[in-house]
Amino acid sequence: MVEDCNIKKLRNNCFRQSKVPGEFMLQLRVPGALIDAKWLDVIKHVCQTWGDGTFHLGMRQTLNAPRIKAKDIPAVNEYIQPYLQAVECDMCDVKMQTKDGYPYIAPRNIMACIGGIHCIKGNVYTQRLAQKLEKLIYPNPYHIKISVSGCPNDCGKGHFQDFGIIGCTKPIYTIDRCIGCGACVRKCESAATRVLSLNDKNKVEKDPCCCVGCGECVTACPTGAWRRPAKDFYKIILGGRTGKQYPRMGKMFANWLTEESVLSIMKNWPKFSEWVLGGKPIYIHGGHLIDRAGYQRFKDFMLDGVNLNPEAMIAENINWAETEYRSNIHVKPLDKHLSVK
Amino acid sequence: MKHAQTYQLTVNEMNEFLEQLSKKYDIYAPVRISCGGRYAKDDSIIYQPINTYQEIEFHERSTYPLKEVLTPITQTLFYFTEDEFKESKSPQKDVLIFGRACDINSIKIQDQIYLQNGGIEDYFYKRIRDKIKFILMDCPEQFEGCFCCSVGANKTDMQSLAVSDNNGSAYVGIYDSDFNNYFAKYSAVDHEIQTPLENELKVDYPVIDNLDLANKLKEHPMWKEFDARCIGCGSCTVSCSTCTCFETTDIVYTQNAHIGERRRTCSSCMVDGFDKVAGGQSFRKKTSEKYRYKILHKVYGYNARFHTGPMCVGCGRCSARCPELISYPATLNKLSQAIKEIKGGVQHD
Known part of the structure; x- marks a missing residue:
């Protein structure tokens, strides 16, 4: 007899249904994707004790234990409690009960590249921001996919998230330290947006408007004439997604935000979601909520009460370009339209 | 190192001392520049003018060398008009520079290039060089890749003073009688400021004799x-x-090619x-x-x-x-x- 399982309840508990009836895969959240390596023993123990001994590295940087039997889930939840306490409550300052496992799955694990703690390209400490964002979006019934990348290389694939947050810098140029070698100019040309040039006095000119904020000029400079200011900046790439109907790459929603502005904007996400769904959380991906509301309403909600830093720039409009697996997929009877009525 | 009279000063006393010195000297030392490094959140350490003892970075090797005080990366030599020129401002005060033994020894090499190469003295180098005195920083902690002892740069007798940072106080050794009067109110202590005797890294420096x-x-x-x-x-x-390499460039001011300045810029x-x-x-x-x-x-x-x-x-x-x-x-x-x-x-x- 097939075991009676409430798969929606278990999914919310971060156990994903298997094709084998009665089996589930645990997904441990790792917000910011950096934890003490000692926790690997926890997932190893779960895989070897209640799973089949295999371990899956989750697509969103979760630690996954496949093939867990429904009957064992309470034991697994009890066993992972110290992990939830340490990672969610202590590391991210999330306020939640940990004794019955995860309360929600909708806000997906916040991905992050290794960023400025290791990477020679990174501008910012990605984990630190991811952990602060976790506190804003979790626990919460509204779906959202976020990634944090340390530089505009966007190894966190922010262009395919609801919110792709990308660490940037506004390099400072000290003209008297410049030897006019042109290393930054060549690097900007080969790796970034070609905004630098050497003038007839053998110093550097910059078109600040088109600077992508990658910091390659700083890394290339042999004299420290270019340096990153202490103040970090971020851009937010909005509305990217994968999927069977309307996959699309995100577009720039905001540029040159400080961390404070990013957090202040993201804090409004649950409020916006609640409004779009009329307070009834259903399993629907965050990007579709933006489609239903329309960008202008989204923008109004997300910027509500936000004190933007003076450098901040916000998209007036966004025109996404979707991949339509079926041509004119957006053309349908009026009563099938999902806009907020 | 010749024996010196040594005193122990608190940080406040050091700051008082530096303040007195600043009447006669511009004082330079390695200073930490927050986020000045090549990679995210890394600092750099650059020779800069200082006012207080706490600005001096004792515990890490400076990213850039002491030579920048004498030959800044960009330096205006003079300004010219059609038939006249005006020399750039030369240092008004004397100059005191904090440096380690290797840093101070490097100036001997700079001197040879700028003052003894081809029988010509570089005027702009000499005008600051003649004003410089050195304050030796000891190296209780050496840094990765230091090998001063392999090239004999671990010792110097070019210093006027030596300073050893000692967690909230400083030992100051005096090698130049010009500075004696600053210490009349202190009594000497029995402490010798050392420069490195041995490095972890030993380099058998190659010799090419022909x-x-x-x-x-x-x-x-x-x-x-x-x-x-x-x-x-x-x-x-x-x-x-x-x-020591540099390039010399005439920068002409926009609209009039006869007016401008001559600069030299560090080159490589x-x-x-x-x-x-x-x-x-x-x-x-x-x-x-x-x-x-x-x-x-x-x-x-x-x-x-x-x-x-x-x-x-x-x-x-x-x-x-x-x-x-x-x-x-x-x-x-x-x-x-x-x-x-x-x-x-x-x-x-």
Whole structure:
């Protein structure tokens, strides 16, 4: 007899249904994707004790234990409690009960590249921001996919998230330290947006408007004439997604935000979601909520009460370009339209 | 080191001392620049004017060398109009510079290039050099890649004062009677400020004693790997304590080509365009050739002219700054090996 399982309840508990009836895969959240390596023993123990001994590295940087039997889930939840306490409550300052496992799955694990703690390209400490964002979006019934990348290389694939947050810098140029070698100019040309040039006095000119904020000029400079200011900046790439109907790459929603502005904007996400769904959380991906509301309403909600830093720039409009697996997929009877009525 | 009278001062007393000194001196020291480094959140340490003791960075090697005080990366020499010129402002006060033994020794090499090369004294170098006195910083903690002892740069007698930071207080040694009166109110303590006696890294600095050997080394295959490894950025020479190359440029003011200023700017034999001559010809096209030129100048060319040993004080900055992690000591070891091969008659294709 097939075991009676409430798969929606278990999914919310971060156990994903298997094709084998009665089996589930645990997904441990790792917000910011950096934890003490000692926790690997926890997932190893779960895989070897209640799973089949295999371990899956989750697509969103979760630690996954496949093939867990429904009957064992309470034991697994009890066993992972110290992990939830340490990672969610202590590391991210999330306020939640940990004794019955995860309360929600909708806000997906916040991905992050290794960023400025290791990477020679990174501008910012990605984990630190991811952990602060976790506190804003979790626990919460509204779906959202976020990634944090340390530089505009966007190894966190922010262009395919609801919110792709990308660490940037506004390099400072000290003209008297410049030897006019042109290393930054060549690097900007080969790796970034070609905004630098050497003038007839053998110093550097910059078109600040088109600077992508990658910091390659700083890394290339042999004299420290270019340096990153202490103040970090971020851009937010909005509305990217994968999927069977309307996959699309995100577009720039905001540029040159400080961390404070990013957090202040993201804090409004649950409020916006609640409004779009009329307070009834259903399993629907965050990007579709933006489609239903329309960008202008989204923008109004997300910027509500936000004190933007003076450098901040916000998209007036966004025109996404979707991949339509079926041509004119957006053309349908009026009563099938999902806009907020 | 000759014996000095030593005093122990609190930080407040040091600041009082620096304040008194500042009436007569501009004081420079290595200063930490927050987020000034190459990578995110890394600091840099640069020689800058200071007012207080706490600004001095004692515990980490400066990213950039002491020479910047004497020869800033960009320096205006004079301003010109159609038929007149005006010299740029020369230092008004005397100059005191905090430096480690290697840093102070590097100025001996700078002096040779700027004051004794080809019988011409560089006016703009001399006008500040004549005003400089040094404050020796000791090195209780050495840094990765320091090898001053291998090139004899661990000792100096060029200092007027020596300072040893001692967690909330400072030992000050006096080597120059000009400074005695500042310490009349203190009583001497029994403490000797030491410079390094031994480094963890020991480099058997190669000796190239004749032009024939130098020419054979030019052809040696050891340089080939640097075509792929070295990116020719010049970080090593900019951070080098002893490199002196600069370019001179006339900057004319917009709209009138007869009015402007003459500047000199730090240059590097590692960057493209350094060896470009009239007509557009360049002599060292490959990065390996540039790197070879730099190394052989340090090991051979300089000594062939001045007969005072290597053009290196073992400060380790070039390796510390190389973004491609090319170790200068490792190159010196390869060079020593190549010298052995050549002297032993080994042939390479």
